[in-house]
Amino acid sequence: MRTLSYKDAISEALVQAMDNDPDIFIFGLGVDDYKGIFGTTREAYRRFGPERVFDTPASEGALMGITLGAAVNGKRPVMVHARNDFMFLALDQLLNNAAKWKYVYAGKTSVPCLVRGIVGKGWGQGVTHSQNIQAVCAHVPGLHVAVPSSPYLAKGLILQALQTDGPVVILESRALYDTVGPVSEEMYTFDFGKAHVCRRGKDVTVVATSLMVPEALKAAGILEAHGIDLEIIDPVSLQPMDERTIIESVKKTGHLICVDNDWLRCGFSAEVAAVVADQAFGSLKKPVKRIGWAFSPCPVSKTLEDRFYPSCQNIIETVLHLLDRDVPYNKECALTTDTFLGPY
Amino acid sequence: MNEDAYKNIFLTMLRIRQTEEKIVSVYAEQNMRTPTHLSIGQEAVAAAVCQALEPQDQVFVSHRCHAAYLARGGCLDAFFAELCGRVTGSSRGRAGSAHLSSVEKHVFASPILGAMIPVAVGAALSFFMDRLPKIAVVFFGDAAVEEGVFSESLNFAVLKKLPVLFVCENNLYSTHSPLSVRQPPSPIYERIRVPELLSRQTDGNDAVRLYQTVSDLIPRVRQGDGPAFLECLTYRIREHVGPLFDYDRGYRSQEEVESWMERCPIQRLQEFITGQGIMTQDEIEEKRKEWSGQAEASYQKALKSPWPEGNTLLENVY
DSSP states (O other): OOEEEHHHHHHHHHHHHHHHOTTEEEESTTTTSSSHHHHTSHHHHHHHOTTTEEOOOSOHHHHHHHHHHHHTTTOEEEEEESSGGGGGGGHIIIIIIGGGHHHHTTTSOOOOEEEEEEEOOSTTOOTTSSOOOHHHHHHSTTOEEEOOOSHHHHHHHHHHHTTOSSEEEEEEEGGGTTOEEEOOSSOOOOOTTOOEEEEOOSSEEEEEOTTHHHHHHHHHHHHHTTTOOEEEEEOOEEESOOHHHHHHHHHHHSOEEEEEEEESTTSHHHHHHHHHHHHSGGGOSSOOEEEEEOSSOOOSSHHHHHHHSOOHHHHHHHHHHHTTOOOOOOTTTTSOOOOOOOOO | OOHHHHHHHHHHHHHHHHHHHHHHHHGGGSOOOSOOOOOTTOHHHHHHHHHTSOTTOEEEEOSOOHHHHHHTTOOHHHHHHHHTTOTTSTTTTSSOSTTOOBTTTTEEEOOSTTTTHHHHHHHHHHHHHTTOSOOEEEEEEGGGGGSHHHHHHHHHHHHHTOOEEEEEEEOSEETTEEGGGTSOSSOHHHHTOOTTSEEEEEETTOHHHHHHHHHHHHHHHHTTSOOEEEEEEOOOOSOSSSSSOOTTSSSSOHHHHHHHHHTOHHHHHHHHHHHTTSSOHHHHHHHHHHHHHHHHHHHHHHHTSOOOOGGGTTTTOO
């Protein structure tokens, strides 16, 4: 199959959807500038022009409400935030209005719209440009929340979002933007509420989100050489959540490690652990383990930032701990390679 | 005429410029892993406003915060150490460039647009409640007035007649988005005007006029006349984030950038300073070298400074 980068897959999905549906428009700070949200809105701007791809004032709160007003009247807005930390400014409209819309009007009207936010990582992005808003969004009923980990999923989720009846939040990882993978040229969708089994295995279930999926796959490759067989599940959408795929896997392996691109406290990893404790408690051979960010704001200093983010090595060590194994593996290979040279 | 004030403003601007030019010259070395928003071309605003402040006044800033930090006398060693992520940095390597702050000098920065505007109003509320002769100043860009929190904060400050000075550094762009696609053409200082608010516009690259304007506004704010708003027309010479020129990127022309370079605030004040005999050309060149040398020394010192210990990651988290 043809390969595409994560950012180009997003771009292609937007262009194909806009070709199909004249009601789709993209707006947000910088969507039409020369960088085009790290290359994801350039082609849409070139193809559809300033009527359908346009810049906005820095008014996140109002713009989220404006998104809803247009959506309820048949438009399908795509609101873009180059860093999802700025979505905190839009939360009133997103949580108090968008998430409630269909419910409070008894299903007679809905607000089909897509909010794209990008989660930053590395090179000193710092305390307010590297957070992940996923848990806040997934906590409140009424939204679809998805976190694509590959170019294939990014395209499928965006195309799904642009056909969905209701508000969708897609949180992309800046650190995945240049990763490359197979992507069909055809239009296709990836359903919300469906997990993606990235690797079949029998020893330990690893539920990994977003940019932790490649780390988990790397860990699986290293451990395979030592006869340890990981099953890697990407939940893909956090809300709705595919509980069944995770439960069935844990029933098979008896072990669960949840690796999230977020803090652990009150986060999605806690939700996965709770679901498994509730529905597969008898299958667990050992306690559930969780891996995520250190519980501090993300520091700028490299020595601290390196320690803040988990890596493949944390996954390997946790697997070995669960299985009471000790194998010699190349720790250098297990480090996350950081090729991002800044600044943003 | 206050010769000392103009000399101080000039030296502060020179110091900001030489410090940021040091960043420009070493940024590619990858020792500063922190997105930086340079104030080159906008130095007059922070320098002139801060010259009119008292040491106990409080200053709040956005992402383009280096100038205010330096204008308030923030430590140069701690500045470079912070940008290099060292434990000797002003925030012990946690904050980096966009949150560059000096708690000691009452300078607090945040890069979320408009985030510090209500905080400045809150500081002013406390000064008002405690009947202290202090004021709060908040520097922000032209895009911050588009945020809801700006209107809300302005309303509250006017309502309560709080001692806060809003300083809008209108540099015509938000990242790469020109003002014209974000706001109607009427000047900001007129659009937000209400009878209870002192609202002015000034040439942000003319330090002399700027200082005269704030010297009029600040005593009135301090004595309880209520808040004031000052729109300073200025221009960012370098790219939005990073050390480079970007006029080849299509969103603004080389002619436009060059026309603003000709209006360089440092050059303009230098002509005034030498014309008035406040300093000679030789004295200025000496100072330029001195600040440049100090920036280099602080940078080298930062590179020799220790990194934060890994086990301190969770410090200051509840």
